[in-house]
Amino acid sequence: MKKSLYLYNTGSVKKEHFQPVNDPVNIYCCGPTVYNYAHIGNLRTYIFEDVLKRVLIACGYKVKHVVNITDVGHLVSDADTGEDKMEKGAAREGKTVWDIAEYYTGVFMQNINELNILDPDKWPKATEHISQMIDMIKTLEHKGYTYKTSDGIYFDTTKFENYCDFAKLDPEQLRAGERVDMGEKRAVTDFALWKFSPPDKKRQMEWQSPWGKGFPGWHIECSAMALAYLNQPVDIHCGGSDHIRVHHSNEIAQSEAATGKPFAKYWLHGEFLVMGKGKMAKSGGNFITLDALKKQDFSALDYRMFCYTAHYRTPLTFSWEGLRASAQSLSNLKKQIGALNENGAVNRKKVDEALSSFYDAICDDLNMPRAVAAIYEILRKEGLSDSEKRAAIEKADTVLGLNLTVGLEKAQYQVQSQGKLIKIVSESTLSDSIKDVLVKNAVQRKIAREEKNFALADGIRDLFSAAGVIVKDMPDGSTLCTVKNEKEAQVLLENKPEH
Ligand SMILES: [Zn+2]
Incomplete structure (x- = not known):
């Protein structure tokens, strides 16, 4: 419907x-x-x-x-x-x-x-x-x-x-x-x-x-x-x-x-983007290109976020401070989303309910300032699991187009209990030494779980967590390891398992 x-x-x-x-x-x-x-x-x-x-x-x-x-x-x-x-x-x-x-x-x-x-x-x-x-x-x-x-x-x-x-x-x-x-x-x-x-x-x-x-x-x-x-x-x-x-x-x-x-x-x-006193126009010579923003270390999506600070039918005044504030908001938002734990069941009905104020905003003549506020509400919402919050934000991002859940993963590896790396899911890969230790830990955790050695399994899980690695047990029995940050993943190398 x-x-x-x-x-x-x-x-x-x-x-x-x-x-x-x-x-x-x-x-x-x-x-x-x-x-x-x-x-x-x-x-x-x-x-x-x-x-x-x-x-x-x-x-x-x-x-x-x-x-x-x-x-x-x-x-x-x-x-x-x-x-x-x-x-x-x-x-x-x-x-x-x-x-x-x-x-x-x-x-x-x-x-x-x-x-x-x-x-x-x-x-x-x-x-x-x-x-x-x-x-x-x-x-x-x-x-x-x-x-x-x-x-x-x-x-x-x-x-x-x-x-x-x-x-x-x-x-x-x-x-x-x-x-x-x-x-x-x-x-x-x-x-x-x-x-x-x-x-x-x-x-x-x-x-x-x-x-x-x-x-x-x-x-x-x-x-x-x-x-x-x-x-x-x-x-x-x-x-x-x-x-x-x-x-x-x-x-x-x-x-x-x-x-x-x-x-x-x-x-x-x-409506126009306003620059100083007048609308931004090529004829006036006061125009700023996307490349000029990038030269100041802003991303194109920082600018997209900045555009959401006003309704499309309202003139928006451009300022470098305003753009910086939007870039900061986007970065904070991504950090908060990145910190969500991916484990936990997802109740679709609860996800839809969480999205209702977001949909109210976008269906009211594309009110993006309200839509962005609704994302913060979802993050704060009680009674919603991290996985549900993430699922809701992923859906909202199909409209926002801010890549809110993209780029959180530096690399993803899927590991089987027999000790094999069966799939590199992401495009980027880690250094071989980190990759090896990641796979070994994932396998060891898997075996520990099968042997009901929960103390060991939990210990490895804590290690992963300290290294910013999210592990997810997949329905096919494999383990999906998501690495957010290569530097953080170094923690794994310092705590190599005995093999
Ligand atoms: Zn035309």
Whole structure:
């Protein structure tokens, strides 16, 4: 059975009970423009979207997730003027646009990976979907939504009756804004679907179209790629809150005009990361990358933890002290979890009960500050065994994505009573001398238990405990030894059994 989930919908301006149209749930997220490094403010949005996806999965939904890569057509200005960001990036670095796209796409993917963000089902690139964009523009032209100027094909927003609804735009105010130079556009909200290559300059990325050589507008890319892989209406469309006013209003107008169907049922938007006085932005030059955090000895997951200190719809102020506090919290949390004894029966019902306040938090519009607080409650909870606490936290971590129970084990060995190491469970291994003594002790303990020499068995167990090694008797009769820390395990060497 699926859990009841409430999400704040920008479209209706309220929290709504989530009821998807599609199975799997279709999610489209506006992806990066790959002309530069992503800053940690951009990455905050992808972390929020990852939490959304993980919450849906934890609530029992299957998810189909698409994130586009914008590698052409995103102009410096929202008013369809200025340079293509990609061409600008290429000029800045003296590389080809294609090289720039490949390089920054690679860096972005690496950031995503380090932040423990689950890969979408599809990463479509704009440059690989030009024909779908041209088809959509043709449909819009056929339906009478477009007009031509000397520099491109534009969407006529006055023909789309509800254009102002989504972003709650005031038409009066918009008309007042029309005095600023808008070139040959008929209304200030009209936007380019296809831009012609400039007559005086050769672009590196350009394509033939029924209207002339050129390249697509940024907005049409998302509509065409969403439609290429997902059903319309899409269940959830996400992006940063700076996309609401122009980019998402435009996506809605062209998608709904083209298909005659609602574009997306739920719209979720992540708020800014604030730096000093303003939002973090590439244009301001005050941007911090994930690499910059790592140079200061923070991990990507420290930053993920920092993002959980505010709700995704609240602006979050970045500070190095704030990040340090989050890194410390994460480290303390992992220490407390690492100290949990793994032995003991697990009562699934008690584990589920322990998780109820965690689920209440995540199902209430992804309230991560409350969700993190719920983890501390679980650790403090009385009447719950260590194994149950660990099981509850493992489950919660499928949503948190903080690797709370990963990396606690330096190495794991499975040992049989006949004295054989039957399996190295983990990827990392210990030095041979520690490994030998570990196996010998595990075997000796096993024999002692079989011979009902409990004093000896308990003595070895204490030794393991002093060495930070957790032993677990497996159902197949073998013993699983988990070593948390190689240094601590040295204690074993100093107390070698007599063999
Ligand atoms: Zn988009």
